[in-house]
Amino acid sequence: MFFMRKYMKYDVVIIGGGASGIVAAIEAKKQYENVAIIEKESRIGKKILATGNGKCNMTNIGAKIKDYHGSFSYGIKNLFSEYSPKYIVNYFNSMGLYTFADNCGRVYPKCKQASAVLDILRNRLYQEDIEVYTDCRVTDISVGETFEIKTNLYKFSCDKLIIATGGKSSPNLGSDGSMYSLVENLGHTITKLKPALCPINVKSDILKTIKGVRADGKVSVMKKGKVVKSDSGEIQFTGESISGICAFNLSYLDYDTVRVSLMPDYSKNEIIDILKERRTLFKDNSIEDFFLGMFNNKLSVALLKVGKMGSFNRKCNDISNKEIENLARLINEFDFVTTGKNDYSKSQVTCGGVSGKEINTNTLESLYIPNLYFCGEIIDIDGICGGYNLQFAFASGMKAGALE
Numbered sequence: 001m002f003f004m005r006k007y008m009k010y011d012v013v014i015i016g017g018g019a020s021g022i023v024a025a026i027e028a029k030k031q032y033e034n035v036a037i038i039e040k041e042s043r044i045g046k047k048i049l050a051t052g053n054g055k056c057n058m059t060n061i062g063a064k065i066k067d068y069h070g071s072f073s074y075g076i077k078n079l080f081s082e083y084s085p086k087y088i089v090n091y092f093n094s095m096g097l098y099t100f101a102d103n104c105g106r107v108y109p110k111c112k113q114a115s116a117v118l119d120i121l122r123n124r125l126y127q128e129d130i131e132v133y134t135d136c137r138v139t140d141i142s143v144g145e146t147f148e149i150k151t152n153l154y155k156f157s158c159d160k161l162i163i164a165t166g167g168k169s170s171p172n173l174g175s176d177g178s179m180y181s182l183v184e185n186l187g188h189t190i191t192k193l194k195p196a197l198c199p200i201n202v203k204s205d206i207l208k209t210i211k212g213v214r215a216d217g218k219v220s221v222m223k224k225g226k227v228v229k230s231d232s233g234e235i236q237f238t239g240e241s242i243s244g245i246c247a248f249n250l251s252y253l254d255y256d257t258v259r260v261s262l263m264p265d266y267s268k269n270e271i272i273d274i275l276k277e278r279r280t281l282f283k284d285n286s287i288e289d290f291f292l293g294m295f296n297n298k299l300s301v302a303l304l305k306v307g308k309m310g311s312f313n314r315k316c317n318d319i320s321n322k323e324i325e326n327l328a329r330l331i332n333e334f335d336f337v338t339t340g341k342n343d344y345s346k347s348q349v350t351c352g353g354v355s356g357k358e359i360n361t362n363t364l365e366s367l368y369i370p371n372l373y374f375c376g377e378i379i380d381i382d383g384i385c386g387g388y389n390l391q392f393a394f395a396s397g398m399k400a401g402a403l404e
Contacts, residue, residue, distance in 0.1 A: 006154045010034045010131075012403065013149060013158040015138055015179070017044030019390055020376030020397030021164030022121045027401025028162070029128045036158075037130065038151060040137040041174040045118040047166070050173055051348075051390060052106075056114030058092065059085040059394065060387035062105040067388050069252060070381035071191060072356025076392075079361070083395035091394070095120050106387045141182050143369055159371060162400050166377040167350025169195060175350070179378065187368050189355040191380045195347030196252035197389075199241035202336035206306055210237045210298045218264035219246045221255035222335075228253050235260060237299075242336060249384045251342055252351040260334040262295065271328040279324065283317035290316050303330060349389050353380040364400040375400035 011032035014021045017039030029035045037044065051057055060067075063085050065076040089099055089107055097120045098110035109116040125132060133153065140150040141161075149156040168177035180190045200221070219242060220230040233246035241247075242258050250258075263271055282289055287309055291300035304312070307327045309319070344350070354374050358367050364379075366372040375396035383389045 008036070008154050008156045010036045010156065010158045012036075012160045012162065013038060013147070013156055014162040014164055014401075015149070016164035016166060016376070016378075017041070017132060017134070018047055018164060018166050018174075018376060019045070019393040020400070021162070022125065023394055023397035024162045024164055024373075024375055024401035025130050026121070026124050026128060027398050028160075028403055029130055030401075031403060032160075035128075035130050036156070037125075037132045038136045038138060038149070038156065039132065039134050039174075040178070042134055044132060044134065045121065047170060047173040047175065048118045048121075049114045050170065051114055052108060052387075054114050055108050055112045056117045057106045057108060057387040057390065058099065058117060059088045059107045059391040060105045061085045061089075061101055061107060063383070063388050063391045068381055068383045068392070070351065070353070070356065070379075072359065072361070072379050072381040075356060075359070075361030076381075079392075079395050079399055083398050085391055088391060088394050091398075092117070092120065095124055104386060138179065138182065141186060143186065143372075147372070160373070160403055161371065162373045162375060162403075163378060164374070164376045164397060164400070167353060168193060168344045169197075169347040169350045169377075171345060175377070177350070180353075183354060183378070186366075186372070188358055188366065191352045191355050193350060193352035194252065195342040195344045196349045196351040196382045197248045197385050198251045198342050198344075198347035199236075199238060199243035200247050200251055200258050201241045201339040201341055201343070202258060203339055204336050206302050207237060207239055207241075207336075209305070210296075210302045211239045213237045213296050213298050214244070215262060215296060215299060218261040219244070219250060220259040220261065221250045221253050221338075222257040222259055223255050225257075227259070228255055232264065245385045248348070251347070252382060256338055256340070258336050258338055260336070261332040262299075262334065263331050266332075268325075268328050268332065271331055272324055275324045275328055276321075279316050279319050283315065285316050286312055287314045287316055287319065288312040290319070303327065303334070306330060306334070348385070349382045350377055351382050353378050356380050363402075363404040364396060365404075373400040373403065 012028040147161040165179040166175040218232045231246035236243040
């Protein structure tokens with residue numbers, strides 16, 4: 001028979017030691033003496049270390065409501081009016097972290113080390129004497145006069161509870177979605193879950209020939225032949241997916257096809273004129289040289305193969321007007337059928353979570369259970385790539401930690 005070794009009583013308990021949970025604890029300590037964090041991983045803040053390619057893209061100075069999706073997105077306006085990107089930057093500056101913003105508004109620590117952000121937060125937890133329990137997995141939550149929390153190590157009791165456990169994305173960093181069922185047991189709705197900010201998996205043999213290629217352009221996701229949404233930027237081709245920030249920003253949507261446009265600023269007729277000029281310029285070269293100096297060599301070969309240009313021994317001068325029209329279309333309509341199976345292990349955030357309709361947007365308190373608060377990725381909201389999700393994590397953690 002399993003026996004709890006200790007019974008721990010606190011004013012406030014935060015379940016989850018990620019970005020939102022840590023700042024929630026720091027804020028809660030301003031009002032309450034006994035505050036603790038419960039974290040199932042061996043250390044807190046593991047996901048912080050992986051953000052921004054190890055540099056920690058903390059926020060984006062241009063973050064607005066339009067940059068977010070989900071049932072809580074309408075609550076962004078109030079939240080960011082109080083905890084704006086500028087507020088977040090000043091918050092960390094006041095703790096000793098120096099930051100800078102790049103030309104896209106992405107804010108990083110000046111030392112370009114994500115570990116600096118976590119070290120600053122851990123130092124504040126130490127200064128405030130906030131207890132942290134690691135390797136401590138929550139197995140049950142019950143509500144009575146207080147919250148009773150069972151874990152694999154101890155039993156906790158608290159007057160106020162903040163759930164900040166994240167979603168299902170990057171399970172290797174601790175986000176495995178294990179809290180969703182416990183939140184549902186408390187009476188809350190979990191909206192449809194799926195990976196977001198991840199590569200778009202596709203079915204195509206041609207990807208093997210362009211693996212590792214990067215190109216600037218536009219990515220569009222489509223459903224039944226109609227464009228759902230588009231985004232522009234650097235496109236990355238892997239062996240099984242279309243990647244890059246522009247693809248990441250569309251990955252949360254429903255689609256069956258992804259379209260790559262390599263010259264999105266040009267019309268089909270303009271591209272036809274360009275290709276006809278090239279036919280003359282390279283008239284004595286083989287077809288293999290047709291896109292010389294225009295596209296990456298691997299990408300050029302892929303376009304010619306998909307365009308069914310036949311033998312590469314032909315001369316460019318032999319390319320017909322019909323073939324040029326076909327290549328002109330393909331350049332901006334390079335379509336790939338998607339598998340419909342994006343991967344949580346490769347996603348940065350989770351689309352879906354605790355329904356925003358069940359959370360007080362002014363306080364982040366549950367509309368069903370007094371003194372229960374939510375913050376961070378467990379809420380049904382996700383933002384585009386570029387610091388927007390950490391902005392929400394920090395802002396919502398601060399608001400929940402205010403315990404209004």
